[in-house]
Amino acid sequence: MDIDARIKRRQRQNDGPQLVRDYEPLSPVAHVEEPSERGPVFERLLDHLDPVFEGELPPNAYVSGPFGSGKSAVVTALFSHLQRLSTETQSVIHTSTRAARPTSPGFVYIDLRGTNSEFSFYRAVLNGIVDETIPEHGISTDDLRGRLHDLLCDSRTGVVVAVDHVDEPGGVDASELVELFAGLPSNVSWLAIGRTPPEECVLTTYTATTIAIERYRRQMLVDVLMNRASDGLVQGGLDYELAREIADWASGNAHDALAALFVAADGAARADRRRLSEADVRDACAEVPEDSVSLGRVLALPTNKQIVLRELVDLDEADRASVTTTTETISAAPAVELSSGTVERFLYEMAEVGIVERVQSATTDGKGRPPSRLDPRFPPTVFRRLYDLDR
DNA sequence: GATCCACGGGAATACACGGATG
DNA sequence: CATCCGTGTATTCCCGTGGATC
Numbered sequence: 001m002d003i004d005a006r007i008k009r010r011q012r013q014n015d016g017p018q019l020v021r022d023y024e025p026l027s028p029v030a031h032v033e034e035p036s037e038r039g040p041v042f043e044r045l046l047d048h049l050d051p052v053f054e055g056e057l058p059p060n061a062y063v064s065g066p067f068g069s070g071k072s073a074v075v076t077a078l079f080s081h082l083q084r085l086s087t088e089t090q091s092v093i094h095t096s097t098r099a100a101r102p103t104s105p106g107f108v109y110i111d112l113r114g115t116n117s118e119f120s121f122y123r124a125v126l127n128g129i130v131d132e133t134i135p136e137h138g139i140s141t142d143d144l145r146g147r148l149h150d151l152l153c154d155s156r157t158g159v160v161v162a163v164d165h166v167d168e169p170g171g172v173d174a175s176e177l178v179e180l181f182a183g184l185p186s187n188v189s190w191l192a193i194g195r196t197p198p199e200e201c202v203l204t205t206y207t208a209t210t211i212a213i214e215r216y217r218r219q220m221l222v223d224v225l226m227n228r229a230s231d232g233l234v235q236g237g238l239d240y241e242l243a244r245e246i247a248d249w250a251s252g253n254a255h256d257a258l259a260a261l262f263v264a265a266d267g268a269a270r271a272d273r274r275r276l277s278e279a280d281v282r283d284a285c286a287e288v289p290e291d292s293v294s295l296g297r298v299l300a301l302p303t304n305k306q307i308v309l310r311e312l313v314d315l316d317e318a319d320r321a322s323v324t325t326t327t328e329t330i331s332a333a334p335a336v337e338l339s340s341g342t343v344e345r346f347l348y349e350m351a352e353v354g355i356v357e358r359v360q361s362a363t364t365d366g367k368g369r370p371p372s373r374l375d376p377r378f379p380p381t382v383f384r385r386l387y388d389l390d391r
Numbered sequence: 392g393a394t395c396c397a398c399g400g401g402a403a404t405a406c407a408c409g410g411a412t413g
Numbered sequence: 414c415a416t417c418c419g420t421g422t423a424t425t426c427c428c429g430t431g432g433a434t435c
Contacts, residue, residue: 119395138394138435302397323423342398348424358424368422369406 018234019269019276023385025231026265028258029296031073033080036227037220041074041213048191048209049082049160055104057158062203063193065213067294068253071193074213075162079109105189106159112172113165113300121172121180122148125161145183158187166194166203168297170353174203215252222247224254225261233265237275245278249285255294260284263381284379293354293377299386301355307336308346310387312356313380322361322371323347347374 024030051058065071086104108128115121122144126134129151134144152158161181167173172180174196181190192203198210216224222243229238238261246264250257263284268276298309311330312320319329327347331340338346351358351374358372376383 117396135435136395137433138392140394143394304397339399341400345399345425352425367408368420369408369424371423 019237019274020232020265021234022232023262023265023389025228026233026258026262027386028255028262028294028382029299029386031076032227033077035070035073035077035224037216037223038070038074041070041211042078044211045074045078048211052082052105052160055157057105057187057189058160059208060189060203060206061191061209061211062198062201062207063191063211063213064196064198064201066215066253067195068250068255068257069213069215070254071213072164072296073254075164075191075193076109079107079162082107083109105157106155107162108159109162109164111164111300112177113168113297116171118180118183119144122183125159125184126151128161129159149185152185152187155187158185158189160189160191162191162193164193165297166192167196167201168194168353170349174201177203178206216247216254217252218244218247221250221252221254221257225257228258229261229265234274237265237268239276242276242278242281245281246285256288256292259288259292259295259379259382262385263287263379266381266385287381288379289375289377291377292379295378295382295386298355298378298383301350304338304342305346305350306387308338308343309350309355309376309383311336312347312374313376313384320373323358323374324371326374 020026025032045063048061049058063071063075083106086106106129108125110121110124110128112121115124119141122141123134123136126144126148129148163172163177165171166177174192174194177190177192181188192207194201194203198204198212204210222240225243225246226238226240229243242264243261246257246260250260260281261284264276264280267280267283268274271280299306301309308330311333312326315326315329318325320326323344327340327344330336330347331338331343336343347356350356354377356374357377359375360372361370
């Protein structure tokens, strides 16, 4: 960078603070410690978990709600508080020795994104119970299950395991989850969380409680946006009116609303403005796909798949004309060390589970099956930033 | 030495089209 | 005209190997 540019930057900074102070609070993936807008939902969850405060295990339960209704936000917040509480009171099993005498159940939160195998599931449970970190290799799945049995059978009170994102495409579905829990002792109570409505979900035949969470009301969503904006943007960066506009457009989906805010903020920041404009918001909303896939899912993908996606979102139209040319361009990129066969398979696999969408080309050049273009089903700007941010 | 799982690589299958065939 | 066939491409499926980790 030359000296002029350095000076310019200083001048700009002295003009006033940048629009975006911190991208983190704007991220649709980030959950805050205290989601203040969902008080009643907390109450319902606490009602269900009530036996815990008597040292008893609650029954199994299923929490359902549409995309972006705050299920994960609420459960992760609640469980992190409960965990803290039970560690403070020394009530959970802490070590693998039997010295500790638990008087209240332990709490484990598991995100099924990224735990696709039997092994990784039991490993996650065990990790949530003991202090030490369980190795990822060199120990068999059966050994893991064995250790869990030993530990839990020694524990008088057991654990409550929250399992988030049940039934996602390509992930663990309801019946597989039942199988997994069948491999654990009976003093494990689960709290499953998913989008499938309770009446369609087989899990409810194993639960005493189902808790349905509704989508955000408009006003609540506006509050969420204003709160996040006040954490991530410079003061006055987001007008109340624009927050309402985003909330209206998102119709109760907090994920999409935050994604739009993120994109809009990014756009305004690039244009070197100090506040979001009407046009920023409009463009941002247009960038978020109609039926978008959660960025949480995208960012939970294995590293190499994310690398492929990172390249994909930068390709121009010509390079995305077919899966074949997309594959060629991506595997030629310096950042990609995969064989083209693998890149291609990754692309198809991600299309299969809805991370990207295959759009069949209308133009047929006579020869062979018509090619498909791959469209990301998430806002590229958000993915780009969040991906680049933690490299 | 044991274990899990990511990769590679290729085989099998599906699809679209034009032209041949009955 | 309906159906079959061959060709070229797209898509799916499968499984062994080896890297990484303990």
